[in-house]
Amino acid sequence: MLLDDFVTRSAEGFSFSRLQSCSFAKQIATDFNPIHDVDAKRFCVPGDLLFAYLLSHYGLSKELSCTFAGMVSADVLLHCEQHDAELRICDRQGKVYLSLQQQGDTSHDLSVIEPLIRDYVKFSGQNFPHILQPLMQQHNVMIHPGRPLVIYESMALSFDTLPTAQVELSLAASSLQVEGKRGNVLLQFVLTQQGQQIGRGEKRMILSNLQAYDEQQMQLMIAEYDRRKNLSKAQC
Secondary structure: OHHHOOOOOOEEEEEOOHHHHHHHHHHHHOOOOHOOOOOOOOOOOHHHHHHHHHHHHEEEEEEEEEEEEOOOOOOOOEEEEEOOOOOEEEEEOOOOOEEEHHHHEOOOOOOOOOHHHHHHHHHHHHHHHHHHHHHHOOOOOOOOOOOOOOEEEEEEEEOOOOOOOEEEEEEEEEEEEEEOOEEEEEEEEEEEEEOOOEEEEEEEEEEOOEEEOHHHHHHHHHHHHHHHHHOOHHHH
């Protein structure tokens, strides 16, 4: 299975190490956020890894929505709790990190689910600079170069019919609403199978520590992103 190398399972639950999280971020999601580095002081497990684990373990439903409630540290023992139609990832103290709501028919076909996971997390991992930089420039704001913080808030998928073959994901629209030093980003995408649209989705993110847009600083951030991308194999 796709996630076998990126999760540690036991009788008590499951967890993600720094190395597993870093490898997933860089090798699968092409996400070079320094918060996922093995030696990061403020480390957290990628939210996309949590989502991918639930999707591969519990299946793909016609309607699903996912809400991120907190950042997971390395090696935290987690388990899943079912509350009616909501599935929650919790730690031993009961803290909820992610909740997933599902409705309608569900498919457990990994030949469909795993390519969808790959495409979704790659789309997600490439938010910066490809999508976020033009949005920030348009609204004359940018994340703080010294304290860049982009937080996943929620995502949703909706299918007219459950896929039976590989699904392709493409961006349909993007928007940014600025509220002081906070920005709310909405990314909307379409899901197609063999050239026919069969669904749609959206992802919401929060940008923190916003400041006035500075092209020189932005280009330095992009250059650092590219440098990290080129060194990714050595980092994990």
